[in-house]
Amino acid sequence: MTAKQVIESLHAKGLLSEEEARRLTQEEKARPFSLFYELRLLLYLGIVLLCAGLGTLVYQHLDSLGHQAIVGFISLAMFGTFAYAYFHRKAFSWDEVHASKLEDFSLLASALLFLILEGYVQYQYRLFGERYELATFLPALVFFPCAYIFDHRGVLAMAITALASWLGIKIAPVSLWWTANFSSFSLINTAILLGIALATVGILSEIYQRKKHFTFTYLLFGLNLATVAALVGLFQYSYHVTYAVVVAILALFAVGYARRTQAYQFLLMAVIYGYIAFTYCLSFIPLPTDLDAWLIVLYFIFSGIAVIAFLLNIKRILKN
Amino acid sequence: MKGYPSAFVEQLAIIRKVRTWQEDKKLSATQVGELLAHYSNDLYQPNVFIKIGLFLFTGLACSFFTSLMFLIFAPAFTNSFEQETLFLSTVLSISFAIALEYVIRVKHFVSVGIDNALLYACLITIFYGVNMLLGAYLSSTTILLGMALIALLATIRYGDSLVGGATLFLFTCTLISFLDRYELGKTLMPFITMGFAAAVYWLVLYCQKREDAFYYETCYDFLEVMSLLLFYSGGNYLIVREGNALLHDIYSKPSPQIANAPLFYFFTLSIPLAYLFFGLKKQNRLILGVGGLTLAFSIFTYRYYFAIMPIEWALTLGGVALIAIALFFIRYLKIERGGFIDKEQHGSLTQGLTEIALSHLVQDVLPKQPTKGEEGFRGGDFGGSGAGEDYQ
Numbered sequence: 001m002t003a004k005q006v007i008e009s010l011h012a013k014g015l016l017s018e019e020e021a022r023r024l025t026q027e028e029k030a031r032p033f034s035l036f037y038e039l040r041l042l043l044y045l046g047i048v049l050l051c052a053g054l055g056t057l058v059y060q061h062l063d064s065l066g067h068q069a070i071v072g073f074i075s076l077a078m079f080g081t082f083a084y085a086y087f088h089r090k091a092f093s094w095d096e097v098h099a100s101k102l103e104d105f106s107l108l109a110s111a112l113l114f115l116i117l118e119g120y121v122q123y124q125y126r127l128f129g130e131r132y133e134l135a136t137f138l139p140a141l142v143f144f145p146c147a148y149i150f151d152h153r154g155v156l157a158m159a160i161t162a163l164a165s166w167l168g169i170k171i172a173p174v175s176l177w178w179t180a181n182f183s184s185f186s187l188i189n190t191a192i193l194l195g196i197a198l199a200t201v202g203i204l205s206e207i208y209q210r211k212k213h214f215t216f217t218y219l220l221f222g223l224n225l226a227t228v229a230a231l232v233g234l235f236q237y238s239y240h241v242t243y244a245v246v247v248a249i250l251a252l253f254a255v256g257y258a259r260r261t262q263a264y265q266f267l268l269m270a271v272i273y274g275y276i277a278f279t280y281c282l283s284f285i286p287l288p289t290d291l292d293a294w295l296i297v298l299y300f301i302f303s304g305i306a307v308i309a310f311l312l313n314i315k316r317i318l319k320n
Numbered sequence: 321m322k323g324y325p326s327a328f329v330e331q332l333a334i335i336r337k338v339r340t341w342q343e344d345k346k347l348s349a350t351q352v353g354e355l356l357a358h359y360s361n362d363l364y365q366p367n368v369f370i371k372i373g374l375f376l377f378t379g380l381a382c383s384f385f386t387s388l389m390f391l392i393f394a395p396a397f398t399n400s401f402e403q404e405t406l407f408l409s410t411v412l413s414i415s416f417a418i419a420l421e422y423v424i425r426v427k428h429f430v431s432v433g434i435d436n437a438l439l440y441a442c443l444i445t446i447f448y449g450v451n452m453l454l455g456a457y458l459s460s461t462t463i464l465l466g467m468a469l470i471a472l473l474a475t476i477r478y479g480d481s482l483v484g485g486a487t488l489f490l491f492t493c494t495l496i497s498f499l500d501r502y503e504l505g506k507t508l509m510p511f512i513t514m515g516f517a518a519a520v521y522w523l524v525l526y527c528q529k530r531e532d533a534f535y536y537e538t539c540y541d542f543l544e545v546m547s548l549l550l551f552y553s554g555g556n557y558l559i560v561r562e563g564n565a566l567l568h569d570i571y572s573k574p575s576p577q578i579a580n581a582p583l584f585y586f587f588t589l590s591i592p593l594a595y596l597f598f599g600l601k602k603q604n605r606l607i608l609g610v611g612g613l614t615l616a617f618s619i620f621t622y623r624y625y626f627a628i629m630p631i632e633w634a635l636t637l638g639g640v641a642l643i644a645i646a647l648f649f650i651r652y653l654k655i656e657r658g659g660f661i662d663k664e665q666h667g668s669l670t671q672g673l674t675e676i677a678l679s680h681l682v683q684d685v686l687p688k689q690p691t692k693g694e695e696g697f698r699g700g701d702f703g704g705s706g707a708g709e710d711y712q
Contacts, residue, residue: 005534006337009330015355027346032661033603035653038612039662043646050639056632101650108678115685136686157675161682172679220672221679264369265672271373297388304381308434311373312364 003028043105067124074117082110089150096213097151107150111158115139136166153217160198160221167194171225188233192246195226199253216263223254223266227273234277240284247277259318267314275307323421323477326535328430331359333534366432374433382441386412402453409449416442431480439478443486446470461501464494479535481542488520488546506567510584513554520547545606548595552614555587558621574625588618603659 004025011021058070085107090097118135121127128135143159146152164171169182169191182188202218205211227250234243251274258267279299287295310317335356342352366374389408397404420438423429447467454463468490475484495516499505505512524543527533533540553559561584565575578584592615599608623634653662 003337006334009334010355013358015358024341024346031344032656032659032663033605034661034663035649036662036664038605038608039646039650039653041612042642043650046639046642046644046646048639049635050643053632053635053637053639057636060632102647112681112685115682119685139682139686154674154678157678158682161679162686165683165686170683172683173676174680175683216672217675220675262367264367268369268373272376293391297384297391300384301381301388304377304384307377308374308381311366311370311377314366314370 047109071117071121071124074113074120078110078113078117080110081106081113085110085150092149093151094210096211099151104150104152104154107146107152108154111143111146111155114142133166136162140166147214148211151211153214156214156217157221160217164191164194164221164225167191169194169225171221173224176225176228182229182232182236185237188229188237191229192226192233195222195224195229196250198222199226219254219257219266223250224269226250227254227269231273231277234280240281244277244281247273251277255318259314271307271311275303279303321477322479322532322535324424324430324479324535325428326532328363328428329479329535331363332365332430333537335359335365363428363430364432365430371431371433375437378434378437379441382416382437385415386445405449405452409445409452413442413445413449416445435478436480436482439474439480439483443471443474443483461494461497464490464497468494475539479539481539484536484539484543485546488543488550492516492550500567506564507579509563509567510554510560514551517547517551517554521551541606545610548607548610549614552587552591552595552610552617555584555591556614556617556621557581557584557588558617558624560584588621592618600660 007016007021007024007028010016011018016024058065062070085103088100088103088106090099118127118139122135140159140162143155143162147156147159161171167190168187170176182191198218199222202215202222205218206215227247230243230246230250234240234247237243251270254266254270258264258270282299338347338352338355341347342349347355389412393408393411394404397407416438420435420442423435423438429435447470450463450466450470454466458466468487471483471487471490474480475487492513495512496509499509499512521544524540524547527536528540557578561575561578564578565571570576592611595607595611595614597611598604599606599611619638623631629637650662653660655661
């Protein structure tokens with residue numbers, strides 16, 4: 001329905017006064033058209049194209065350019081963008097600080113350039129030698145303070161990713177789902193602990209009002225990592241009960257958080273992961289061979305309906 | 321004829337609009353509360369993530385219901401595949417349709433995920449039955465036409481965007497498969513496709529002025545985008561040239577030049593520009609998006625046949641140009657100019673997306689541990705799929 005139709009319908013029902021209806025009609029007419037997402041998309045597309053193009057060019061002209069020139073150029077760009085962000089920053093506060101878009105963007109660019117520079121010197125000069133853990137720990141060390149000083153959730157996500165990489169874990173959700181091969185027992189447990197630690201930091205930031213808008217980012221990465229790792233543990237190793245309990249606790253926590261903050265992405269996550277874990281645990285029950293197909297099919301139909309009923313009544317169930 | 325009670329759909333449209341006014345701070349929270357108190361009593365409208373969950377688990381239940389029907393009835397049809405298919409697809413589609421009507425009429429669900437999943441399940445079983453039973457007797461054109469008509473009926477009844485899109489897709493396939501039978505049809509295919517797309521576009525515009533347009537609001541938007549894309553595809557030089565080669569079973573590269581090539585050059589260049597122009601003029605985000613998408617494909621089309629500069633220079637210069645344009649307008653539109661502005665809009669679905677994208681980017685850029693034989697450090701260049709090389 002167009003705004004005009006809605007206003008007319010509300011007015012006809014006596015829900016909007018004549019004056020209100022006229023004001024809304026006028027404001028709707030004068031409403032500017034925001035090109036926010038369109039322009040951001042162009043910007044990011046431009047950056048991706050430029051990086052791909054420049055990367056290839058640098059690679060082709062490596063001999064004539066010389067390594068020092070390349071390192072110098074990247075450093076210059078990095079310090080330039082960082083300086084812009086630094087001198088335009090707002091005063092520090094533990095609350096959310098609304099920075100200008102260009103300043104946010106410069107900080108992000110300098111953080112990315114930092115990674116590119118680091119990768120280049122490691123590739124060319126073996127700066128960190130065989131100590132790769134240092135090369136991933138350093139970005140985490142730099143990015144965490146930056147995220148807090150400049151109040152930047154994007155840089156916080158980068159810091160979390162670097163920290164996880166330092167421990168040998170891929171935390172980015174899609175690679176976590178597709179290549180979820182924690183090939184060793186200790187790596188799974190490390191991932192669970194890191195995930196829980198991140199989630200705890202998130203909750204603490206909320207309780208102590210220290211950048212409480214970071215909580216969402218910490219929980220998004222932390223809970224997802226810990227639950228997926230526990231699921232992999234459940235599938236691959238013999239401590240089924242322990243891992244099942246971990247998944248259950250994490251899922252319950254996520255449901256509780258979703259209910260409190262209305263962040264329903266956590267509810268969806270908890271329901272799907274919890275359902276997978278529950279179904280897997282049931283598979284240990286021995287079934288009579290002539291009935292197994294029937295029981296499995298019936299299980300999926302009725303459990304599916306049960307989850308639907310749970311989701312439909314979520315508000316009522318969680319109120320008590 | 322309509323599946324959902326019109327009053328509910330209208331109510332939803334009003335609630336959505338009132339919420340945007342609340343976000344834009346044109347109405348106070350108390351005003352919004354008062355307005356909505358008159359409406360949302362018996363209409364269930366969950367959060368988008370709950371809708372996703374409902375859709376997934378309804379899909380799960382539907383697929384295992386299908387398995388259950390097979391388990392029950394398959395033994396009865398041991399020697400007739402056709403009877404079995406006819407019986408099962410009839411039983412299944414009727415069950416899904418009954419369930420769909422039940423959740424709409426009794427539970428008053430309007431687009432909450434459950435009804436969408438049931439509608440798709442119903443149509444999929446019907447299409448499966450039609451294909452399996454009639455595939456051997458009728459031409460593919462007839463079958464496609466039949467499916468298109470079924471989808472059209474479902475669209476008219478439920479106003480679902482995806483089903484509407486599927487309807488347009490099926491009609492387009494019918495048209496192409498019909499034209500493909502005749503030499504003249506093959507020659508005129510681009511023009512007939514463009515004419516068909518234009519007809520659909522005008523039909524949608526016409527229908528949008530009808531009294532019941534609110535019932536099909538999202539469906540019409542989707543069809544508008546699809547018909548614009550189809551119109552462009554009919555005139556795009558690359559699609560016409562490569563499609564022509566494909567239709568005539570020519571597989572040599574490069575494919576042969578087509579008749580009226582200059583005309584298609586003109587279409588390839590002018591259609592996206594026209595879309596962009598009208599998108600801005602009518603302040604229509606959908607047409608603007610289609611304009612951007614088709615312009616990108618036109619650039620790709622040009623580069624596919626004529627490489628005037630090496631790819632790396634094209635990428636670099638294109639990137640610089642895009643960044644410059646974007647930054648210029650971000651600064652220029654800080655305040656409203658000519659009805660346009662650069663102002664952040666909010667949506668819960670996009671929350672966290674930037675962080676996730678950055679996290680993936682960092683993971684790709686970070687210096688990598690070379691693959692060692694040692695357990696636990698398989699991360700690195702190859703990810704999961706590449707492990708095959710080292711571990712076979």
